[in-house]
Amino acid sequence: MNSLGLYLTSVLIWGSTWWVITFQFGPVPPAISVCYRFALASLVLFAWCRARGLRLAFSTNEHLWMALQGILLFGVNYVCVYLAEVQITSALVAVVFSLVVFLNIAGTRVFFGTPFRASTVVGAVLGVSGVVLVFLPELREGTAKGNATLGLIYGLAGAVTASMGNLVASRNHRRGLPVVQMNTFGMFYGAVFVALYAVLGGQTFRIDWSERYLLSLAYLTLLGSVVAFSAFLTLLGRIGADRAGYVTVGVPVVALLISGLFEGLHWNPLLVLGVLLCLAGNVSVMWKRR
Secondary structure (H helix, E strand, O other), rough: OOHHHHHHHHHHHHHHHHHHHHHHHOOOOOOHHHHHHHHHHHHHHHHHHHOOOOOOOHHHHHHHHHHHHHHHHHHHHHHHHHHHHOOOOOOHHHHOOOOOHHHHHHHHHHHHOOOOHHHHHHHHHHHHHHHHHHHHHHHHHHHOOOHHHHHHHHHHHHHHHHHHHHHHHHHHOOOOOHHHHHHHHHHHHHHHHHHHHHHOOOOOOOOOOHHHHHHHHHHHHHOOOOOOOHHHHHHHHOOOOHOOOOOOHHHHHHHHHHHHHOOOOOOHHHHHHHHHHHHHHHHHHHHHHH
């Protein structure tokens, strides 16, 4: 697959997963669904590593860092995403997650000493302003499907933990941990953490045998968690992290289009302006970094 194909694969799959997650809501608690998703994804990746003869033996210290990455990136992050989507439409959660680009830059400045640039500050202002405008109608008019404030809080918490997970992944990558195995163990540890959280919270492990639930789980596991990550990592290795970062610009656009078609997302002037500001902020940061 050429670079354009890899880019479209990542954007279209990840852009659609925000909506597909809504098919997981029902008798199965959100945390349990997250546990199923990444437990299955890790099993698929373990089988792939075995088939390819990839190294699976790591030191205790390396496992601890992979566990921290998994807990943040595939555990807390996705539990927050699912809980946010219970309250607000999937596209709005995707817009909130566009802030991860700016959170990553702030985090690398704090932990790795990467300097800020003027374009980064401008992009961050545009991105935050865009999110504020997107959520004004939801907060002011109560048009969300649930509690918009709670949905926004969960979304922001998910974005922050996703960024923290990215920073840990960056640290692990710099220490020479291979990406595929890092994600394999990360998803496993993330699933174990969420399982413990669910048990301690008194949640019951159950399965919804409806086609709606099982097909969405298969889609999120195989396409959203395995194929899209594989396509993105291949693209990143081929054209570099900066240019591959433009995936974060395309994903919320796809999520918004799907939400408008299937979730009844109302396109008002503030929403359109807010989305444009978010996209402009992302492009500003990515363009200068390139």
